Amino acid sequence: MRVQQKHLLSGAVVAGLLATLAGCSKPAATPAAAPAPAVGVVTVHPSNVPISIELPGRTAPYLVAQVRARVDGVVQQRAYTEGADVRSGQLLYTIDDAPYRAALANAQAAQQKAAANLVAANALADRYKALVGGNAISKQAYDNAVAAQGQAAADLAAAQASVTTARINLGYTKVSSPIAGRSSVSQVTQGAYVQASAATLMTTVQQIDPIYVDVTQSSAAGLQLRQAIASGQLRADSSAQPAVSLKLEDGSNYPLQGKLQFSGITVDQATGSVTVRAVFPNPQHVLLPGMFVRASLVQGTAANAFLVPGAAVSHDPQGRATALVVDGGGKVAQRTLQADTVSGANWVVTGGLKDGEQVIVDGLQQVKPGMQVRVAAPAAQPVAAATAATSAR
Known part of the structure; x- marks a missing residue:
């Protein structure tokens, strides 16, 4: 009986060893392949993109009239309220008219x-x-x-003739406003003596509706614009007076649009810039003379240009603009772009992309050229804004 139990134990041990060896002889399981990273893309299409430039400037009154004495005499009355709006021809001062x-x-x-x-x-x-x-x-x-x-x-x-002269001098004793506008502080008071020979300044009247906005543009930027138009990269604005939009000192947008009146042709030797003047309606007198503003001027239209979100564009060590796209095989490819300007939050790309290409905007940190990726839900398409500020890069 004991011998039979020994043979049974020995058989069990041998069977266990064989099972263990059989298990060790099986090949090891291969790990599962990592899934392709997901990226967000925008599909770009060419369009005509208005190109504008944002320039600093200051407001200036449309008309300025310095009211000065034209006869000698003592001021008898100030007939207007300082800082109030006055009409053209409204009485401002009276000068003693007895001698006249x-x-x-x-x-x-x-x-x-x-x-x-x-x-x-x-x-x-x-x-x-x-x-x-x-x-x-x-x-x-x-x-x-x-x-x-x-x-x-x-x-x-x-x-x-002497009678006419005497009548004119008598009329000069009634000092009236030559224009309609906003009056300023009076420079003389009742009882003050004014002189025609010294052209005593009495007050100033400024018309601020409409109002001028004078901005400065570097001559180099103007030269670059003319070259872009000459080469066909930009199409000049066909309107006689391009629209101008305005941003106020606090960063808010002025609700009314102005029109470009003229662009200077003389370069300031000290600053290397030219003056560009626009005129704006100002019915509520929001704009006051001397205010600092930023004006956006539409300079032309980039034909068949692409709007690419700023987050999708980077620059290589040579300073060239680049972007990553998903090609037809689902792989990442790098494109070198011609992108010199921005429109709002988007780059204006005039070369380097094709119609319908998918530009990667999300997940750029985890991909590189040649990688297989999968496209997530498409991001919102960039929209061109006619009044968006554009700056040269």
Whole structure:
């Protein structure tokens, strides 16, 4: 019995060893392949993208009138409220007019005297004309009468001019606004003495609706723009007065659009820039003279350009713009772009991409060229904004 149990135990041990050896002889299981990383893409299509440039500038009044004294005298009254809007022709000051009323009366009396002398001279000349024909008087006497007649006529004309001058000076004692606009602080008070010879400044009136916006553009940027238009990279704006949008000091957008009025042709030697002037409606007087603003001017249109989100574009060590795309086989490929400007949050790409290519915008950190990837849900497509600020890079 014990011998039989030993044989059974030995058989069990041998069977266990064989099972163990059989298990060790099986090949090891291979790990599962890692899934392809997911990336977010945008599908780009060419379009006509308006190109604009954002420039710093300041506002300037549309009209400025310095109200100055045109006669000598003492200011008797200030007839306007400082800082208020005034109409064209509205009375601002009155100057003591007594001396000018007297001067006008004196000129009018001299005019009447000259008119009476002319009547007498005319009558004498007419009488002598009849007498000289019958040789009743000498020819010299008649010539003297005609000369006196002409002198009397000239004296009357001079007297009439003196009356006009005196009346003008009397009118200058009522100082009125030459334009409609916003008045400023009065430089003189009641009782002050003003002089025409010194052209005493009394106040200033500024028209601020509409209002100018003067911005400066570097001559190099202007040259680059002309070259881009000449090469066909940009298409010049066909409108006679391109629209201009404005951003205020606090970063908010001005609700009304302006129009480009002119671009200077003289380069400032100190700054290397030219002045560009736009005019804006300002009915609510939000814009005040001297405010710092940023103006966006549409310079042209990039034909068949692509809008690529800024997050998708990087630059290589040589400074060239690049982007990663997903090719037809689902692999990552790198593209070298022609991208010199940005429009809002997007790069304006004029070369290096094809219609319908999928540009990677999400998951860029985990992929590199040649990797197999899978495309997640497509991201929102970039949209061109006609008034988006564009800066040269």
